Amino acid sequence: LRGDDVPTDSGTPGPTPDRSLTRQVSVARVKEQFIRLILFLCALASIVTTVAIIFVLVNEAIFAVTPGTAFFQEVSLKEFFTSTRWEPQYDEKHFGVMPLVAGTLLVAGIAAVIGLPLGLASSIYLSEYASPQARNIIKPILELLAGIPTVVYGYFALVFVTPYLLRPVFQDWLGFSVDVFNAASAGIVVGIMIIPTISSLSEDVLRSVPRGLREAGYALGSTKFDVSVKIVVPAALSGILASFLLAISRAIGETMAVVIAAGQSPNLSLNPFRNTETMTAYIVNMSLGDTPVGSIAYKSLYAVALSLFVITLLMNIGSQFILRRFREVYQ
Amino acid sequence: MSRTEDIFDARLRGRHRLGRAFHAACFLSTWFGLVVLLVLLICIFWQGAGWVNWDFLTSFDSRHPEKAGILAGIWGTVWLIFFTALFSIPMGVGAAIYLEEYATDNWLTRLIQVNLSNLAGVPSIVYGILGLTVFVRMFGMFDGQKDLVLRIPLLVMTLDIPLPFGRTVLSGALTLSLLILPVVIVASREALRAVPASIRHGSYALGATQWQTIRHQVLPASLPGMMTGVILAISRAIGETAPLVIIGALSYVAFTPGDIAGPADVLRDPQGVARAPFDYFTTITIMIYNWVSRPKTEYQHAAAAGILVLLFVLLILNAAAIVIRHRYQKWIRW
Numbered sequence: 001l002r003g004d005d006v007p008t009d010s011g012t013p014g015p016t017p018d019r020s021l022t023r024q025v026s027v028a029r030v031k032e033q034f035i036r037l038i039l040f041l042c043a044l045a046s047i048v049t050t051v052a053i054i055f056v057l058v059n060e061a062i063f064a065v066t067p068g069t070a071f072f073q074e075v076s077l078k079e080f081f082t083s084t085r086w087e088p089q090y091d092e093k094h095f096g097v098m099p100l101v102a103g104t105l106l107v108a109g110i111a112a113v114i115g116l117p118l119g120l121a122s123s124i125y126l127s128e129y130a131s132p133q134a135r136n137i138i139k140p141i142l143e144l145l146a147g148i149p150t151v152v153y154g155y156f157a158l159v160f161v162t163p164y165l166l167r168p169v170f171q172d173w174l175g176f177s178v179d180v181f182n183a184a185s186a187g188i189v190v191g192i193m194i195i196p197t198i199s200s201l202s203e204d205v206l207r208s209v210p211r212g213l214r215e216a217g218y219a220l221g222s223t224k225f226d227v228s229v230k231i232v233v234p235a236a237l238s239g240i241l242a243s244f245l246l247a248i249s250r251a252i253g254e255t256m257a258v259v260i261a262a263g264q265s266p267n268l269s270l271n272p273f274r275n276t277e278t279m280t281a282y283i284v285n286m287s288l289g290d291t292p293v294g295s296i297a298y299k300s301l302y303a304v305a306l307s308l309f310v311i312t313l314l315m316n317i318g319s320q321f322i323l324r325r326f327r328e329v330y331q
Numbered sequence: 332m333s334r335t336e337d338i339f340d341a342r343l344r345g346r347h348r349l350g351r352a353f354h355a356a357c358f359l360s361t362w363f364g365l366v367v368l369l370v371l372l373i374c375i376f377w378q379g380a381g382w383v384n385w386d387f388l389t390s391f392d393s394r395h396p397e398k399a400g401i402l403a404g405i406w407g408t409v410w411l412i413f414f415t416a417l418f419s420i421p422m423g424v425g426a427a428i429y430l431e432e433y434a435t436d437n438w439l440t441r442l443i444q445v446n447l448s449n450l451a452g453v454p455s456i457v458y459g460i461l462g463l464t465v466f467v468r469m470f471g472m473f474d475g476q477k478d479l480v481l482r483i484p485l486l487v488m489t490l491d492i493p494l495p496f497g498r499t500v501l502s503g504a505l506t507l508s509l510l511i512l513p514v515v516i517v518a519s520r521e522a523l524r525a526v527p528a529s530i531r532h533g534s535y536a537l538g539a540t541q542w543q544t545i546r547h548q549v550l551p552a553s554l555p556g557m558m559t560g561v562i563l564a565i566s567r568a569i570g571e572t573a574p575l576v577i578i579g580a581l582s583y584v585a586f587t588p589g590d591i592a593g594p595a596d597v598l599r600d601p602q603g604v605a606r607a608p609f610d611y612f613t614t615i616t617i618m619i620y621n622w623v624s625r626p627k628t629e630y631q632h633a634a635a636a637g638i639l640v641l642l643f644v645l646l647i648l649n650a651a652a653i654v655i656r657h658r659y660q661k662w663i664r665w
Contacts, residue, residue, distance in 0.1 A: 028540060035542045036433055042425030043434070043443055046516070049509050050446050053457060056464045066470050094509065121360035123633055129354055130361075138361055145364050147563075149570025151616050152371070152638050156621050160374045192367050199361075217437045226351035246452065253454025255573035257614075260623050280456050280573070287459075293468065305460045309453065316452035 014200060057309060060302035071299040080303065085267040086282075088297040095300060097307060099266035103183065103276040104252055107262060110187025111194060111251040116244055118191075119198025123240075126199065127206035128228045139200075146196035153193055154260030157185040162261070166273070176273050181263030184272035189257050194247040201246065205239025206232055238326035242319040249315035253308065255280040279308045361578070375642075379635025389592075391585040392618065395649070396629035399622070401637050406587035407500070407612035408569060408644075414504030414608060415568050419550055423506070423515025430516070431523040432545055459577025462506030467578050469495035471484070488605040497543055498579040498586050501608045506574050510620040511564040522553040534643020555659030562652040566645050572616040584613040615641045 060169075064070040072080070075095045083096025122142070126135055162178065162185040171178045178184075207233050217227040233240065263275035265286050277285070283301055291298045390400030434440040464470060473479050473494050481492040496502040526549050534544040589607030591597055595603060615637055620635035 019575065026606075032540055033544050036429070039425045039429035039433060043429040045422055045426065046443060046450055046512060049461075049512070050450060052465060053453065053461050056461055057457075059470075060464070066472075068471075111541045115378050118360040118363055121357045122364065125354075125357035129357060141365050141368065144649075145368055147373070147566065147570075147645065148368075149572065149616060149641060149645070150625075151570070151572045152375075152641070153618065155634055155638060156371050156374065158623060159378065159635075160370070192364070195364055195501075208461065222345050223350040225346070225353045229353070249452060253456065255454065255456045256620065259573075260620065267656045283456055283460070284573060284576050287463070287579065293471065299387050302460065305457055309457050310450060312454055313449060316449055 005093050005118045033176060053309070057302055057306040060299055060304040068281075071296070071303040074296055074299075075303075080233075084268055086277075087211045088286075088300050093296065095303075097279075097304065099268050100277060100282055100304060101307075102267060102268050103262065104278040106183045106270055106272060106276060107187045107190060107254075107258055107278055108248055110184060110253040111190035111254075112193030112248055114188055115194040115198060115247060115251070119204060119243075119247065120240065122195065122204035123199040123206055124233070126203045126230055127223065128232065142196045142199060145192070150193065150256040151260070152253060153189040154186075154257040156256055157189040157261035161185040161188055162229075178273040179263065179275045181261060181275045182273045183262050183276045186258045186260075186262035186278075187272065189261065190251045190254050192253065193257065194251055197247045197250060201243035202236070202240045205236040205243075208239075209235045229286070230320065238322050240304060242323040245319035246313050249312045249319070251317070253280065253312050255284060259284045265281065279304050283308075358652065375635045375638050378632055379637075379639050382632045382636035383639050388640070391581055392621075396627055396633055399518045399630070399633045401618055401640060402592060403584040403587055403613050404615040404618040404637070405640070406592060406618075407584070408614045409499045410588045410607055411503050411507065411575075411614055412565060412569055414500060416561075416565055418504060418508035419511050419515055419564070419568075422513050423561075423564075424519045424557065425521055426512075426516045427519030428545060428550075429518050432541070432549065435544075447513050447516060451517070453512055455599065456570060456573045456577060458506055458510045458557060459574030461509065462502055462574060466496045466502035466505050467498055468476045485605070488602055490605050491609060493609055496609075498611055500612045503575055503579050503580055504608075504613075506578055507568045507571060509569050510571065510574060514564040514567060515561055518564060518654060519553075519557045522556025522560060523549060525556055526552045538633040555655050559652045559656045562648050562655075566648045569644060569648070570641070572614075572620055575614060575617055576620065580617050581611050581613050584611065586610075588612050594636065615644075 022285065053107075059065050059070065061071045064073065080095055080097050082098075083094050084098055085094035085096050086099045087094040122138075126138060130138065131174070158181075162182065166178050166182065166184055170176045170184075213231055213235060214227050217231045222230070258278045259281045262278060262281055264277050264281065265275045266277040266282065267274070282304055286297070286301050386398075387400050388405070389402055390398065391403050392401075393399045428439065430443065434443075476494075479494040481494055483492065485488040492501075493499070496505075530548050530552060531544050534548045535541075539547070545605060588610040589605075590600065591601035591603045619634050619637040619641065622630040622637060
């Protein structure tokens with residue numbers, strides 16, 4: 001800026017206006033730089049958050065920097081990954097994460113079975129079949145569904161899905177025994193919860209498939225079904241897969257619905273009508289109890305949280321990778 | 332020849348049948364969401380509508396389900412969300428301004444971008460663990476000292492900040508702020524991006540500095556979009572339960588933060604305002620969770636009533652977001 005100022009100043013004699021002008025500009029410049037610095041620090045906060053999350057989890061789970069020992073300095077990795085019992089509260093403690101992982105995968109699996117087809121089908125409907133007016137009605141409703149707090153879904157699973165849906169069908173009619181808390185009810189509501197995620201993300205990629213591809217399909221005598229399923233969906237496959245991964249990762253990290261509806265007894269069974277416990281539910285149930293800070297059971301919370309963090313992070317990164325790597329670029 | 336045509340016609344009919352079946356399947360899956368929403372609302376109304384009354388809104392939790400009220404949760408949520416907004420909005424908008432207006436395309440900017448999209452995918456419960464360790468316990472740094480208090484005198488009152496923060500409104504608000512920060516940043520960036528470059532160029536041409544341009548041109552123009560995004564982020568914070576359970580928001584609470592339950596209490600005891608951020612708390616969502624998990628089935632009615640209150644608040648916020656979006660879409664034309 002100073003370079004620009006010099007020519008205008010050179011016309012006016014005397015040093016005073018020159019100096020005052022220079023000082024004014026530099027004060028303004030310091031202020032500008034200061035504001036820029038503050039805004040930069042705001043942006044940096046997100047990095048600090050990530051570093052803090054990783055530090056906290058690693059510090060308590062893998063390697064203690066602060067005084068005390070970390071979880072894996074007391075429990076071996078072999079025990080954690082191969083033992084089939086998760087019993088942190090008894091005198092003879094077992095820390096095998098497998099039952100928690102099994103519960104998590106069971107709930108997420110049921111959610112995927114329900115949420116993925118419904119989400120994909122509704123995204124195809126919205127992008128290929130629905131009129132603009134219908135879309136204007138349906139999309140806000142799906143957004144509403146996405147905006148409902150998860151604790152409400154948990155209530156719904158416990159008070160409606162289990163007694164009025166699962167019990168009449170599977171217990172009274174088909175003869176299974178359905179626990180009050182069961183993986184199926186939690187899985188069903190989590191599946192409903194991820195529908196909006198899938199349908200809005202997938203709809204975006206389906207709509208970005210160029211019209212020319214559809215027209216070419218019709219010109220060759222395809223029906224709307226042929227065009228949708230054999231042309232548009234394959235063309236948008238990377239985006240659809242990415243949305244699936246993101247939705248499953250959300251189902252794995254989902255907490256309140258699972259805490260309320262799925263129960264508190266970790267077990268390796270894949271029976272969807274039994275009481276089970278997921279990783280997220282364990283963390284909540286553990287922190288509700290009065291476990292003394294610093295005990296090994298308390299630290300197990302961080303080990304489970306770290307596992308959860310790593311699993312969801314890998315799925316999110318995978319989702320982004322698929323989106324970047326396999327994206328079809330159309331002109 | 333006619334044989335071939337017969338086969339073709341039969342197959343074509345089959346293909347059309349398949350097409351119609353597929354259309355119907357897609358249609359039904361789409362409306363499945365609406366049906367679920369309806370069933371959910373009917374179920375909640377049926378269970379809870381009779382329980383929402385003035386007593387429910389103005390009394391504390393109770394061992395008798397029919398006397399249980401949500402007052403502590405309402406005030407807890409109000410304080411919590413006030414401070415969450417106070418922390419997260421300036422920071423989120425600031426970060427968005429930096430990323431959209433200042434940042435050059437270098438490794439640090441790209442790192443922040445990648446990091447933001449990953450942070451948005453971190454389960455909320457992990458933020459709860461973060462808040463528990465960093466804010467509530469502060470890594471156990473102050474475990475030796477008892478009742479350590481940082482005293483900050485302000486003009487009319489003194490702030491007594493406990494160290495570590497403990498299970499207070501402040502810890503909860505900081506945790507939720509970190510949780511919704513990515514949402515606020517993404518929404519604000521979109522709003523900033525919608526402001527055309529010509530507005531900025533016009534401002535520069537008149538001799539404004541970059542900050543003057545942002546402060547007086549870009550920010551006002553992007554405000555409606557930002558407000559919409561921020562309101563949605565705040566409604567997410569209101570519905571959040573898991574991280575608050577982790578940091579130890581209490582489930583049975585018979586007081587409001589700072590003992591303030593209305594303007595009269597503020598006049599009676601102004602110090603309460605300074606005490607509230609450092610008080611224990613509960614929220615609407617936590618009370619719902621707590622009621623749902625109690626064995627007495629009568630509490631499920633209380634939970635449903637709590638859900639009705641929660642959904643009412645969220646509905647108002649969402650309606651506000653929609654109204655703002657529509658009003659300003661009409662006003663602003665570039």
